[in-house]
Amino acid sequence: MANMQKQRRNGARTGGFREKPEFEQKVIDIRRVARVVAGGRRFRFRVSLVIGDQKGRVGFGLGKAGDTALAIEKAYHQAKKNLIKIHLNKNASISSPVSVKKGSVKILIKPAPSGHGLVAGGAARYVFSLAGVKNVTAKIVSRSKNKINQAQAAIEALKKLSAQNADS
Incomplete structure (x- = not known):
């Protein structure tokens, strides 16, 4: 019995180093x-x-x-x-305002000064925070609560911005 407990203790996780996931x-x-x-x-x-x-x-x-x-x-x-991949400026914001419509969801995104923070609602907030955008104001201008379209509209807006940055 004591031998089994010893084996279990040795075989248990010891809290070793665990790699941080890529995303x-x-x-x-x-x-x-x-x-x-x-x-x-x-x-x-x-x-x-x-x-x-x-x-x-x-x-x-x-x-x-x-x-x-x-x-x-x-x-x-x-x-x-x-x-x-999106381009962020020096204060972790976007370069210019952009508006996108996806399904019944329309989203308006505006850059914000450093220290302003992430002001966004719905699924767009998750998209911006995981993208690393720290200072931005976003408004979902629709009555739709469709989270999938909200997230896709936010990503379309970021795509539109990266295309604008590539052109200039």
Whole structure:
């Protein structure tokens, strides 16, 4: 008995060094969705998440699976495929104001001075914080509460900004 406890203690985790993951992730939405078949309903989980390294890279992904953990993993891999790189100015803000419409969601983003902070609501807040944008004001100008479209609109706005920066 004492020998088993000793083995267990030696085999247990000792709190060793653990690598920090490449990207931080934030789950925006988890939904249970169903399709109707002859025998009844078949349920799956749909997960939407945002990943970012807080250094200018951010991505959005959707994943569906029979289990939430698998759906999160699928969404993470899709988000890695959809990564975009944005340019931040010296005070961790964007370069110019931009407006984007995605579905029924319209988002207005304006740069802010250093020390202002991240003023954004909904899923756009997660997108900007994981992208590393520290000083920005964003307003979602719609009555829609669709978090997926909010996140995609925020990412489209950042894409539009990076395209503007590439042109100039």
